[in-house]
Amino acid sequence: MGKIFLFLQDANEPNIQRIGAYHYAPELLTEEELKLGILVDEVPQAENIPGKSADLFYNIDTQELFYKYFDIELPPTSPEQQIKDLQKELNAVKTENKTLMLALAESAEAQQQDNLENQLAIAELAELIANKEVL
Known part of the structure; x- marks a missing residue:
């Protein structure tokens, strides 16, 4: 499987970035676009928790991807x-x-x-x- 490019967005937390979008053909991106995110081999799967939605985040210090779970408004x-x-x-x-x-x-x-x-x-x-x- 090829690389996946993840566009990073500010999460209003120190050293934490929110994953804004995925791009499955990073070779098509420009150098400027590649500066806006990170390349990964795979994206971890979120847990399926009833009543919660999952947002993917990136810790700049540890270079780890992780999910934060938020209540879904019914x-x-x-x-x-x-x-x-x-x-x-x-x-x-x-x-x-x-x-x-x-x-x-x-x-x-x-x-x-x-x-x-x-x-x-x-x-x-x-x-x-x-x-x-x-x-």
Whole structure:
């Protein structure tokens, strides 16, 4: 396999250049064009990572090619899909609300029971104190 010419672009990082374009027939390039990049025997393959795009870079110090992976912005969904997604989310919130309302009702009931028990205990205590004062 022949040489591949990689055109370098500024990456706004020290000693790092972005690969802007590939040229598979570098012998057709002028001397001026050849000053704009590097010749390599092969280009490494990027990993296929779902939801990510890969850009090829060149480290000037180590003379190594490497990939940087960036999040892909997903295309907007259709209005129908947005409605389905919102309906699904709404149903999940309704289910969670029912669970929370039941827990709140149980808590209120337990609190009422505690209040009733406290009132009975206070009444018994008041009765005991009243009986001791009479004696």
